[in-house]
Amino acid sequence: MILAKNLTLSYDKRKNIIENANFLIKEREFIFISGSSGSGKSTLLKSFYGDLSINNGNLFVNKHDLTKKDDSKLLSLRKDLGIVFQDYKLIQDYTIEENIMLPLKVHNYADDVSRAQVKKLLKHVKLSHKIGAYPAELSGGEQQRVAVARALAHNPSVILADEPTGNLDDYSSDMIWTLLKNANEHLGITIVVVTHRIPTDLGIKYRRFNIEEGVVYEAS
Amino acid sequence: MKLLKSFFSFSLPLVVMLFMFSIYLIVTKVVNNYKENIINDYAIVIITNTPFSSIDSLAGIKVKDIEPLSREKIIKNVQQNLSDTSISLLQKKLPYFYKIYLAEFPTTLKLEKIRKELMTISNIKKIETFSNDHNKLYSLLILVQNIIFILFGAVLLLSILLLSKQIKIWFFEHNERISIIQLHGGSLLYSSKPIIKVILGSAFFSSILASSMLVVVISNIHMIIEPEIMSLIPTVLSMEMEIMKIFVLSVIIPSITFFGLLVKYKLK
Numbered sequence: 001m002i003l004a005k006n007l008t009l010s011y012d013k014r015k016n017i018i019e020n021a022n023f024l025i026k027e028r029e030f031i032f033i034s035g036s037s038g039s040g041k042s043t044l045l046k047s048f049y050g051d052l053s054i055n056n057g058n059l060f061v062n063k064h065d066l067t068k069k070d071d072s073k074l075l076s077l078r079k080d081l082g083i084v085f086q087d088y089k090l091i092q093d094y095t096i097e098e099n100i101m102l103p104l105k106v107h108n109y110a111d112d113v114s115r116a117q118v119k120k121l122l123k124h125v126k127l128s129h130k131i132g133a134y135p136a137e138l139s140g141g142e143q144q145r146v147a148v149a150r151a152l153a154h155n156p157s158v159i160l161a162d163e164p165t166g167n168l169d170d171y172s173s174d175m176i177w178t179l180l181k182n183a184n185e186h187l188g189i190t191i192v193v194v195t196h197r198i199p200t201d202l203g204i205k206y207r208r209f210n211i212e213e214g215v216v217y218e219a220s
Numbered sequence: 221m222k223l224l225k226s227f228f229s230f231s232l233p234l235v236v237m238l239f240m241f242s243i244y245l246i247v248t249k250v251v252n253n254y255k256e257n258i259i260n261d262y263a264i265v266i267i268t269n270t271p272f273s274s275i276d277s278l279a280g281i282k283v284k285d286i287e288p289l290s291r292e293k294i295i296k297n298v299q300q301n302l303s304d305t306s307i308s309l310l311q312k313k314l315p316y317f318y319k320i321y322l323a324e325f326p327t328t329l330k331l332e333k334i335r336k337e338l339m340t341i342s343n344i345k346k347i348e349t350f351s352n353d354h355n356k357l358y359s360l361l362i363l364v365q366n367i368i369f370i371l372f373g374a375v376l377l378l379s380i381l382l383l384s385k386q387i388k389i390w391f392f393e394h395n396e397r398i399s400i401i402q403l404h405g406g407s408l409l410y411s412s413k414p415i416i417k418v419i420l421g422s423a424f425f426s427s428i429l430a431s432s433m434l435v436v437v438i439s440n441i442h443m444i445i446e447p448e449i450m451s452l453i454p455t456v457l458s459m460e461m462e463i464m465k466i467f468v469l470s471v472i473i474p475s476i477t478f479f480g481l482l483v484k485y486k487l488k
Contacts (some may be wrong), residue, residue, distance in 0.1 A: 078403060083404070088402075
C-alpha cells in the first residue's frame with residue numbers, strides 16, 4: 001500500500017518537481033506512472049524507496065511513514081521492497097548467483113535456503129545456465145532478468161521499477177513485462193512501474209498515473 | 221589482485237607503526253629492567269641529630285625501607301686510634317645514620333625534589349643522594365626512550381592518516397556497490413564487510429610480522445645492546461605481554477580509524 005497526501009517533492013526547494021500529489025495504491029495493484037521526460041516520474045519513484053526527502057505532505061509505503069527521514073526505518077522499508085532500475089544496478093564483481101542472493105543475505109536467510117531460492121528464480125527467468133557468470137558476460141536483457149529475479153528473491157510486497165525496459169529490445173522487454181505481470185498475478189506483489197512506453201498487450205488490469213508539470217493525476 | 225593490493229596498502233602503514241611500537245617496547249623493557257636492577261643497590265643516606273621517624277614517600281616516590289646504620293659498627297671502625305675518653309665522647313656526639321630505599325629509581329629532577337623535601341625536616345643534618353653514580357646512563361636511557369616514544373607518536377599519526385586515506389579510497393571505489401546494497405536494505409556497516417575483512421586480515425598479518433621481529437630482536441639483544449647495559453638485563457626477557465600489546469594495537473588503531481570514518485560518512 002502506498003498513500004500520498006499533499007505530497008510535494010523537490011531537489012533544491014526552489015522549484016517543486018511534484019506538487020500536492022494525492023493518491024492511494026492498494027495491495028496487489030499494477031500501476032504505471034507515465035509522463036514526458038523530466039516530468040518527475042523517477043523522482044516520485046525515488047521518494048517511494050526513500051532516496052529523496054519529502055518537502056511537504058505525507059507519504060506512507062507499507063505502513064512506513066516516510067515523512068521524516070530516519071535511516072533505520074529506511075533500511076527496514078527497503079527490506080520490504082524490490083527495486084528494478086533501467087541500468088540494472090548489478091554488482092559487477094559478484095556472480096549472478098551472488099547478485100540475486102544479496103537481498104536474502106541482507107535478510108539473514110540461511111545459505112542453503114538462499115541457494116535454493118536463487119536456483120528457483122534463475123529457472124523462472126530462464127537463466128539457470130548463467131548462475132556462475134558475471135554481469136559483464138550477460139546481455140542487457142539477461143541482466144535485467146537477473147535484476148527482476150533479485151527484486152523477487154525475498155518475496156517483497158511491492159516491486160518498484162524505474163524504466164525497466166528502457167534499454168531493452170522488444171523481445172527482452174516482453175520477457176520483463178511477463179515476469180512483472182506473473183509476479184503481480186501469481187504472487188500478489190504490488191507493482192509500480194515508471195515508464196514512458198506502456199505495453200499495449202499486457203493482458204492485465206492496471207491503473208495509470210500521469211505526471212504533467214508537477215501534477216499527478218490518474219489517467220483513464 | 222585488487223584484494224591483494226588493498227591488503228598490502230593497509231598492511232604497510234600498520235607494519236611500520238607496529239615495528240616502531242616494538243622498538244619502543246624493547247627500549248621500555250630495557251629501561252625498566254635497568255631501573256629494577258639499580259634500585260636494589262641504590263639508597264639515599266641521611267644523617268640526623270635524633271632518631272628518625274618514618275616517611276611514606278619522597279617526591280611522589282614510595283619509600284620502600286629506612287634502614288638505620290649501626291652506630292656501634294661505625295665506632296668500632298674508628299676506635300683503634302682513639303682514647304677511651306674520645307670514644308665515650310664520640311658515643312655521645314655521634315649522629316644517627318639512615319639508608320633510605322626507594323620503590324623506584326628517581327630522575328635527576330625528582331632527586332633534587334627529594335633533597336629539598338628532606339632538607340625541610342629539621343633534624344636532618346646531611347643528605348647524600350649519590351646522584352652521579354647511576355644518573356648518566358639512566359638519563360641517557362630515559363632520553364632514548366622519550367625520543368623513541370615521540371617517533372612512535374609521529375609514525376602512529378602518519379599511519380592513521382594513511383589508513384584513513386586507504387579507507388576513503390575504498391569507499392570511493394566501491395561507492396556504487398555500497399549504494400546498491402543500501403538500496404536493498406543493507407546498512408553501511410553491512411556493505412563495508414569486505415573492507416572490515418581486509419582490515420582485520422592486515423592487522424593479523426602485521427601483528428605477526430611485528431611480533432616476529434620483536435622475538436628476533438629480543439633473542440639477539442646481546443648483539444645490539446652495549447655490554448655495560450647488557451649486564452643489567454636479565455638473560456630471559458618475557459615477551460608475552462608485549463606480543464599481546466602489539467596485537468591489541470594492531471586491531472584497535474585500524475578499527476578506530478574505520479569506525480571514525482564510518483561515522484563521518486554516515487553523518488554526511
